[in-house]
Amino acid sequence: MVKIPHRLYLNEDEMPKQWYNMRADMKELPAPMMNPATMQPATEEDLYPVFCKKLAHQELDNETRYVDIPDEVLEMYKIYRPSPLIRAFNLEKALDTPAKIYYKFEGNNTSGSHKLNSAIAQAYYAKDQGLKGLTTETGAGQWGTALAEACSYFGLPLTVFMVKVSYQQKPFRKAVMQTFDADVIASPSNTTEIGRKILAENPNTSGSLGCAISEAVEKAVSTEGYRYVLGSVLNQVLLHQSIIGLESKLAMEKLDEYPDVVIGCAGGGSNLGGLIAPFMQDKLTGKADPRIVAVEPASCPSFTRGKYAYDFCDTGKITPMAKMYTLGSGFIPSANHAGGLRYHGMSPILSKLYHDKYMEAVSVEQSKVFEAAVLFAKKETILPAPESAHAIRAAIDEALRCKEAGEQKTILFGLTGTGYFDMTAYESYHDGKMNDYIPTDEELQKGFDSLPEVPEK
Ligand SMILES: Cc1ncc(COP(=O)(O)O)c(C=O)c1O
Numbered sequence: 001m002v003k004i005p006h007r008l009y010l011n012e013d014e015m016p017k018q019w020y021n022m023r024a025d026m027k028e029l030p031a032p033m034m035n036p037a038t039m040q041p042a043t044e045e046d047l048y049p050v051f052c053k054k055l056a057h058q059e060l061d062n063e064t065r066y067v068d069i070p071d072e073v074l075e076m077y078k079i080y081r082p083s084p085l086i087r088a089f090n091l092e093k094a095l096d097t098p099a100k101i102y103y104k105f106e107g108n109n110t111s112g113s114h115k116l117n118s119a120i121a122q123a124y125y126a127k128d129q130g131l132k133g134l135t136t137e138t139g140a141g142q143w144g145t146a147l148a149e150a151c152s153y154f155g156l157p158l159t160v161f162m163v164k165v166s167y168q169q170k171p172f173r174k175a176v177m178q179t180f181d182a183d184v185i186a187s188p189s190n191t192t193e194i195g196r197k198i199l200a201e202n203p204n205t206s207g208s209l210g211c212a213i214s215e216a217v218e219k220a221v222s223t224e225g226y227r228y229v230l231g232s233v234l235n236q237v238l239l240h241q242s243i244i245g246l247e248s249k250l251a252m253e254k255l256d257e258y259p260d261v262v263i264g265c266a267g268g269g270s271n272l273g274g275l276i277a278p279f280m281q282d283k284l285t286g287k288a289d290p291r292i293v294a295v296e297p298a299s300c301p302s303f304t305r306g307k308y309a310y311d312f313c314d315t316g317k318i319t320p321m322a323k324m325y326t327l328g329s330g331f332i333p334s335a336n337h338a339g340g341l342r343y344h345g346m347s348p349i350l351s352k353l354y355h356d357k358y359m360e361a362v363s364v365e366q367s368k369v370f371e372a373a374v375l376f377a378k379k380e381t382i383l384p385a386p387e388s389a390h391a392i393r394a395a396i397d398e399a400l401r402c403k404e405a406g407e408q409k410t411i412l413f414g415l416t417g418t419g420y421f422d423m424t425a426y427e428s429y430h431d432g433k434m435n436d437y438i439p440t441d442e443e444l445q446k447g448f449d450s451l452p453e454v455p456e457k
Helices: 053-060 071-080 089-095 116-128 142-154 164-169 171-179 193-201 209-221 235-254 270-284 348-355 366-380 386-405 423-430 441-448
Strands: 018-020 066-068 085-087 100-105 133-138 158-163 183-187 226-228 261-265 291-297 307-312 321-326 360-364 410-415
Touching (some): 089 100, 089 366, 089 386, 116 142, 142 158, 142 171, 158 171, 235 270, 235 348, 270 291, 291 386, 321 348, 360 386, 386 410
Parallel strands (some): 133 158, 158 183, 261 410, 291 360
């Protein structure tokens, strides 16, 4: 029998050298991205004004199963990867569960989250193409921080549009981004046409990822030599994040383990898409049948209450349209503390897999999430990000079900990041001031009313 350590670190040379593209094994592909100007599937050339060329290719490449990770990207990955696979012995004991709980911890880098895995790749390809700078949006701040780190490493200027509510709640995040030379602007702002329009219509808006994306895209396409990069949702981002799942699977194999259930939080779907990638491959190719569970906030329930429809990825409706589970690009979620999960849509790949019943989704309320976060912090001594704590909540619930049923299931969840910049959220939980706002059907309907009419091909 293999002795199970508390933490398993793969060796540096065991780190995967290729990313895995789930689309190559999907029986049915996600619906194509649409160019709203022509109402035809977007081509690589259509994407060139917004994305750099190699990323536009990755976005539309449904065939290549394994993609080589460039050496320059591997070099930077080695600064903080392979990341540990941790057995939550103490949490298991506290729950008195027969279940075995493992988690893949992606918070051991300065950005504090998995976002760096794609930021490095995207900054590298932009530099390689000779671009002059990048723009992006950030919600919780982790993506902006990660991209600032990556841009600084490759010597590229960066402008970050940060969702206003996070900008106000997390001033230190801004300071970290500035440490890495990024220009950080609260969104909506007066620096773009779309920002001015949104502010004129709703001067007190707390902003949303959808608004910030619109501003970042506008700034990129109107600045010579600039391109836009996005930290989630896109197919290319899921590709880069597959390193999380590939490492997890390898580490579990070393322990003679295989998960019965894989759980991840879902904002735009990048960590979940990355974590599940090789396990979903087993499912798609009939090798194994683990359950795969997405966890989202009850305040922003894209999977569990959204519609599977074509929609814009941003509020200003300037991006191409994707078919995904969405609450409508006009939906502004309540000011939930998990900023990174406040996005109206969901990865088109995960949306298709969910629609085809390869995965499940649950929604959880904020105070239950923080209850789980606090227990986890005490037992595992890692202070989780509120986003990651959604996965912890679902993993704990699964372990408690195992206790009731007397089942020894193996649970794997993604611990995407740390919550050291989220102390306002923890404070409001400790002070009993956290609210669990759940949108009504009428409120959701307003978002659905903003969905574009797209004829099905
Ligand atoms: C720590 C953390 N986890 C999860 C997410 C959710 O994003 P995604 O669904 O793309 O993994 C975010 C987004 O900002 C995040 O910062």
